[in-house]
Every structure is written in C-alpha cells, then in structure tokens.
Amino acid sequence: MKRNILVFGAIALASAISGIYFSASKITPAASSAAALSPVVAQLFKQSLPDSNGKEQPLAQFQGKALVLNFWATWCAPCVQEMPELSGLQAELTPKDVQLLGIGIDSPSNIAEFATKYKIAYPLYVAGMSGTELSRQLGNAAGGLPFTVLIGRDGQVKKTYLGRLKLAELRGDIASM
Known part of the structure; x- marks a missing residue:
C-alpha cells in the first residue's frame, strides 16, 4: 500500500x-499580448449594425476604446428607467475616452422613435432579436434585459451586469480599468 x-x-x-x-x-x-482581443469581442467588432437613423455603422470604429455596451429594449421598463442615467454618465465618460453604446433588441422604428423622444446622448444601434444571441455570447446566459458589458481597451470583457445598473458600482469598475 x-x-x-x-x-x-x-x-x-x-x-x-x-x-x-x-x-x-x-x-x-x-x-x-494584452492587445489580443477576446474571440467574442473580435466577433463583435466584425459586425455592423444600423444606428437609430437607419445608417449601418461598423462596430470596429470603437476598437481600442473602453466600452460600456448596454443591451436594452423599449418594452423593458428597467431599461427605459436607467437610460437617462446612462445619458448623464456618457457626459462623464467622454473625457475619459470611454464610450457607451446602446444595443436595442427591438424594431428599428421603435428605437428611432425612442431616440428622438428621449434625446439619448450616446449611440443607439438596432440589433433586433439577433441582439439576444449577441448578449448571450457576451455572457448573458439568462437572456434577460437590461444587460450591460464592460469591455476594456484591450478588448477583454471586464465585467457583466444583469438587471438595472447600480451607477456607483459601474463608475467604480470603470475607474479601476
């Protein structure tokens, strides 16, 4: 033994x-190399999505920036409640070279109407129902909304948030990047 x-x-x-x-x-x-993108973020940057005006926009234009991706829908009450706060946050983030992006899981007409009515201060993109799959690839196993992803300048997912954001927590996470 x-x-x-x-x-x-x-x-x-x-x-x-x-x-x-x-x-x-x-x-x-x-x-x-810290510059290597995670595979899911590399896939994200290969996509183009229409903005709230219907113009196709390559997401690669944001590569190298710190990003806050917020998946939302006009029919999602917590999503709509946090959007004015996110608009205010974008004003704080601009000097820090951090970009907030709204990825709408909704119809183009609903997103366009919402963007005009509420004057959202950050870019809104239309992903439709394929946005649900994109959010799953970025860590949203539950498929719920709102879902937010913090991506560093290095192209790595730093943190994900399911549900209504706590802005103090998000600010702290952005500051620690």
Whole structure:
C-alpha cells in the first residue's frame, strides 16, 4: 500500500512538472499580448449594425476604446428607467475616452422613435432579436434585459451586469480599468 502511494505520488509530481514546462514553453507573443482581443469581442467588432437613423455603422470604429455596451429594449421598463442615467454618465465618460453604446433588441422604428423622444446622448444601434444571441455570447446566459458589458481597451470583457445598473458600482469598475 505504501509503495503504491509513493509510485502514484512520483507520477503525479512528474506530470505536474511536465505540465508546467510544456504550458510555459507554448506561450506565444500573441497569446500573452494584452492587445489580443477576446474571440467574442473580435466577433463583435466584425459586425455592423444600423444606428437609430437607419445608417449601418461598423462596430470596429470603437476598437481600442473602453466600452460600456448596454443591451436594452423599449418594452423593458428597467431599461427605459436607467437610460437617462446612462445619458448623464456618457457626459462623464467622454473625457475619459470611454464610450457607451446602446444595443436595442427591438424594431428599428421603435428605437428611432425612442431616440428622438428621449434625446439619448450616446449611440443607439438596432440589433433586433439577433441582439439576444449577441448578449448571450457576451455572457448573458439568462437572456434577460437590461444587460450591460464592460469591455476594456484591450478588448477583454471586464465585467457583466444583469438587471438595472447600480451607477456607483459601474463608475467604480470603470475607474479601476
């Protein structure tokens, strides 16, 4: 019995050492680079979405910026309640080179009407129902709204928020990036 424990212990130690060696030797500059985008963010930046005026906009224009993506809909009461606060937050974020984007899971006409009526101070894009899948890819397993994603300048998802935002928490998370 003691012999078996020693043999298994030696095998485990040898496996651990070889695992550390091989994983360390396979790190490439691209894999260790902070500039490498996460695959889901890279996919996000390959997309173009119509803005609230119906004009197609490439999301790649925001690559390299810190982003706050807010998935919302006109029929979602908590979404609508937090939008005036988010408009105010965009004014604070602009000097810090942080961009807030609204990704609407709604019809183009509803989003256009909403944008005009409420004078939202950040870009609103129309994703329609495909926006639900996009939010799932970014971490929204429940598929609920509102859903917000904080993406760093390095193209990595830093944090996700499901439900109505607590602005103090979001401000703190942005400041710590």
